[in-house]
Amino acid sequence: MGLKLYCFGESGNAYKAALTLTLCGLEWEPVFVDFFHGEARSPAFREINLMGEVPVLVGPDVKLTQSGTIQLWAAERTGKLLGDRAEALRWVFFDNHKVSSQAGALRFHMNFLDPKKREPAVIDWLKGRLASAYKVLEAQLERTPFLAGDEVTIGDTACCGYLFYPEPFGFDRAQWPAIDAWLSRIQALPGWKHPYDMMPGRPSDRAPA
Amino acid sequence: MGLKLYCFGESGNAYKAALTLTLCGLEWEPVFVDFFHGEARSPAFREINLMGEVPVLVGPDVKLTQSGTIQLWAAERTGKLLGDRAEALRWVFFDNHKVSSQAGALRFHMNFLDPKKREPAVIDWLKGRLASAYKVLEAQLERTPFLAGDEVTIGDTACCGYLFYPEPFGFDRAQWPAIDAWLSRIQALPGWKHPYDMMPGRPSDRAPA
CATH class of the missing domain: 3.40.30.10 (Glutaredoxin)
Known part of the structure; x- marks a missing residue:
């Protein structure tokens, strides 16, 4: 098995x-x-x-x-995908804490939740939280090609988890050039x-x- | 140093x-x-x-x-505090994803944010998300004294991170008997x-x- x-x-x-x-x-x-x-x-x-x-x-x-x-x-x-393990892990935790927990909830709220239950205040609040997180990713990716340095690690495969989805959740690759280039690098990896x-x-x- | x-x-x-x-x-x-x-x-x-x-x-x-x-x-x-590492870690990740990321934001929103900026819809939404997470903790703690089994691990020191604070954020120990007993076990540990x-x-x- x-x-x-x-x-x-x-x-x-x-x-x-x-x-x-x-x-x-x-x-x-x-x-x-x-x-x-x-x-x-x-x-x-x-x-x-x-x-x-x-x-x-x-x-x-x-x-x-x-x-x-x-x-x-x-x-x-x-x-x-391990790289410097502590460096990789900090991005895995950052993702869990500040990226996916918000992005998953926001995408669900905007696309899959019964429209009658959608709360504009919740959507706006989550978008604001996520913008702060995207700023951190953008700042790191202006410095290094992958989040933990020169090589792809589990930090990258964590933080990109929601960013390839087509449904709207307030994320636009064109607004974040370093994130956009990084997502393209991930998409170019063999097996992606x-x-x-x-x-x-x-x-x-x-x-x- | x-x-x-x-x-x-x-x-x-x-x-x-x-x-x-x-x-x-x-x-x-x-x-x-x-x-x-x-x-x-x-x-x-x-x-x-x-x-x-x-x-x-x-x-x-x-x-x-x-x-x-x-x-x-x-x-x-x-x-x-390592126990079975994978068991301990899954609770650390659960905390980051489903407990602290919401509890920290909710406590900030209800207590430290400028009252004029507080959004009742956001507060209610976060309370609902947290209630689901507390249900999971309660269900596990009805089965085992600590989250990953018989001994305290980093899963416990993660998930309890916000639960000792006195400021209101919709968490009441009395509503969750197994969580309450678990928090008391943590409080009884030497050095707590x-x-x-x-x-x-x-x-x-x-x-x-």
Whole structure:
């Protein structure tokens, strides 16, 4: 039995794990989790992950949840994407704290939440928080080609997790030249794929709300 | 020269690092960062940490930012608070993603932000997000005394980071019996101190807004 990754295409958090496994050269296969029909929060899925979230990685000798844990495991196991580990990890944590937690919520709110439940004040507040985070990424990427220095690390595969998605969430690559160039460098890495091509599930699979 | 931790009392993120260093038995001294007068986002501080955030740990052979990075370093260096590392780390990441990023923002919004700028919709939204996260903590702590099992780990010193603060942010220990008992177990650990007793700076030091 190989590595199985519980995931779905719309999840930037799952993409962080999927892209890391792929760039580390690990073989894996997806297990689709039907998030939009509540599967991630079902009792059966909570038995797999009490947190009710993807990604979950299951293999012969491993069961891991949280994208950062999976990323660190893959990097340490293969010796790839690790760079200076502390430098890489600080960007993984920055992503979890300041980028993905806000970007995932904002994209959901603006695109997948029932329009009647959308709150303009929440959208504006999240956009402001994210602009501060993008400024930090931009400032670092004006200095170094990848976040932790000259080479791609799990810090990059974390912070880019939501930034390739086409749905509007207030992020425009053209506004951030250093981020834009960095995303292009990531897209040029051998094996890179868009999240909707790497994992099953995308908005066009579902009937419009 | 020993370990210096850039911090301030109101920062739950800094507290996660301070409490971890202390429970690991490492000697450290605080360097006060005057967040409420903008020091964390000053050009001088950005030279120390581009992210404009505490905590930052500086020592003879180390300079680390992001609480999770500091926590992992302290645990690996001392062999304490590590438990099953992957289990501990998943709670550190859960904290960064789902607990502290929301709790820190909500507490700031409800207590330290200019009242004219407070948005009820944002407050309600953050309270809802946090209630989901507290449910996950409660469910795990009904099963095990600490988040990663029988022993305290950096997962605990992460997830508790904001939960000892007295300012209102919608968290009431009495509503969450398993979380309440767990916080009491943490408070009983040798060396535990409240954030305002462990780091310099507290609201009563400042003139009312």
